[in-house]
Amino acid sequence: MRISEIGEFGLIERLKDILRAEEIGDDCAVVTFDQKHLLLTTDALVEDIHFLEKIAPEALGWKAVSVNVSDIVSCGGSPLYLLVSLIIPDIDSRWVERLYEGIRKACEFYNCTVVGGNISRGEKKTIDVFALGRTAKPVLRSGAKPGETLFVSGTLGDSRAGLELLREERKDYRSFELKLIERHTRPSARVDYIKHLEKYASSCIDISDGLLQDAGHLARMSGIALEIDPKAIPISEELKAFCEDRGRDPLEYALRGGEDYQLLFTHPRKDQNPFLDMTPIGEVREGKGVFVEGREAEGGFSHF
Numbered sequence: 001m002r003i004s005e006i007g008e009f010g011l012i013e014r015l016k017d018i019l020r021a022e023e024i025g026d027d028c029a030v031v032t033f034d035q036k037h038l039l040l041t042t043d044a045l046v047e048d049i050h051f052l053e054k055i056a057p058e059a060l061g062w063k064a065v066s067v068n069v070s071d072i073v074s075c076g077g078s079p080l081y082l083l084v085s086l087i088i089p090d091i092d093s094r095w096v097e098r099l100y101e102g103i104r105k106a107c108e109f110y111n112c113t114v115v116g117g118n119i120s121r122g123e124k125k126t127i128d129v130f131a132l133g134r135t136a137k138p139v140l141r142s143g144a145k146p147g148e149t150l151f152v153s154g155t156l157g158d159s160r161a162g163l164e165l166l167r168e169e170r171k172d173y174r175s176f177e178l179k180l181i182e183r184h185t186r187p188s189a190r191v192d193y194i195k196h197l198e199k200y201a202s203s204c205i206d207i208s209d210g211l212l213q214d215a216g217h218l219a220r221m222s223g224i225a226l227e228i229d230p231k232a233i234p235i236s237e238e239l240k241a242f243c244e245d246r247g248r249d250p251l252e253y254a255l256r257g258g259e260d261y262q263l264l265f266t267h268p269r270k271d272q273n274p275f276l277d278m279t280p281i282g283e284v285r286e287g288k289g290v291f292v293e294g295r296e297a298e299g300g301f302s303h304f
């Protein structure tokens with residue numbers, strides 16, 4: 001059977017069976033070593049699937065680090081060390097040097113270090129990063145409890161609009177359009193949430209595949225249902241302007257657009273922090289599935 005028939009997540013289930021590893025399936029693997037909680041994660045960017053040829057290599061380097069740091073943050077952790085595996089055709093070495101300028105800038109921003117890696121020749125450019133982090137208290141996808149509130153950081157849907165703008169290949173972009181493009185090419189992991197999550201969150205996931213799909217993971221792993229109020233979902237002024245121009249619905253972008261790298265997490269409503277850009281968008285209740293205005297919802301990004 002082809003992978004596209006069983007899907008990315010169907011394949012992961014089969015591999016878990018082979019490894020006899022039930023616990024696989026969170027944003028990071030949590031291992032306890034020397035009485036410390038270490039977080040391990042890996043994520044690859046592949047040309048034509050995760051990025052377009054024309055994206056600046058500095059931006060790619062930044063993004064490759066950010067998506068891994070985002071997984072560590074979503075487990076309530078801080079990043080420490082990275083390994084970078086590069087698969088590249090025989091291209092100008094300057095491209096690789098510029099990629100590493102972006103990697104270094106991101107490491108300075110997130111306070112982590114590249115300590116090694118590997119380079120191999122291949123058809124398509126692939127940047128595969130492994131990251132190690134640590135936390136005092138791991139926050140998993142499985143801890144949400146009925147009665148808690150569902151929160152999201154930042155705004156949703158901007159990255160998908162930015163990608164569509166890039167694909168238009170125009171010479172000139174307006175300033176709000178450039179902001180959307182920037183959110184796609186240079187996403188930031190929400191390291192400003194680490195302390196809050198570590199202290200208050202019962203569960204968390206970063207939104208890489210779209211709100212509905214990632215909320216689905218959280219609901220399934222926690223064994224609860226999530227009730228999302230679509231009117232509460234935070235949407236940026238830039239996305240509103242983009243959708244107004246094109247007669248589109250910003251909510252569609254917010255619900256199904258991927259790669260925003262915002263955080264979706266749960267805890268009691270009273271623990272909301274007014275100094276963070278967090279918005280309550282729903283409730284955790286008994287049951288299973290994700291519901292929007294009472295209707296069960298599904299959909300997001302799939303790799304196959």
Ligand SMILES: [Mg+2]
Nearest residue numbers: 027071206208
């Ligand atoms: Mg993730």
